[in-house]
Amino acid sequence: MATQRPPEPPTPPPGPGEGSPEEQLSEAAVIAMHSDPRFQTLKKSLYSFIFPMSLAFMAWYLLYVFMTAFARDLMSTQLFGNVNLALVFGVLQFVTTFGIAILYSSYSRKRLDTAAAVVREALENGDGGTGK
Template identity: 40%
Template sequence: MSGSHSAPTGAIDYVEVEESPRFQELKRKHRSFVWPMTVAFLVWYFTYVLLSSFAPEFMATRVSGDITIGLLLGLGQFVTTFAITMGYVAFANRKLDPISSEIRDELEAKEPTA
């Protein structure tokens, strides 16, 4: 695909940018966080769903008063969601944003002024 495209004079060639090593690095780093977290969360989520469907006695086990294992695991879904979100924000701030800023700055420098 490289070499077969050409941007009009003065325009940014976004295909070239997408194929650049820096952009490829950005995508690789993004995927290195997103895919493992997605798989881990889906396993955790479907485990909860399967337990609630096929092990209702286990999920109804009281831990303290009216608090059951099912309730704790359900609340754990929310806690996990927030933890993953906070982890992603920290990861993006530390690893993705610097590369993204460099790419954006390079593109803005190339962009023709009107």
């Protein structure tokens, strides 16, 4: 009967100052890219969608929570059959979540993907951080 050897432990990634010169150059390019105007514009475009949409969703969610906690009479209003206002609010939370995901996908496709491709290409071509 043959015995199996235990698997080799994974090798840790190289630390700072280790690795090939190409790895060091790409790391330096990535760090330099943070000050590149193209990257700054991309980041600003991303944040201009994420922050307002996150705040709007949190406000909508907190409205649901507070109304459930403090406006029980209103939330227990029967709309039809066994469906009350609280149930409709709860289902609308899911609808809102999917709606935001669809909006983000569209926004990303129209405004972020092209700019991200330009930034990625600049990094791959060694143009990181120069803004050319």
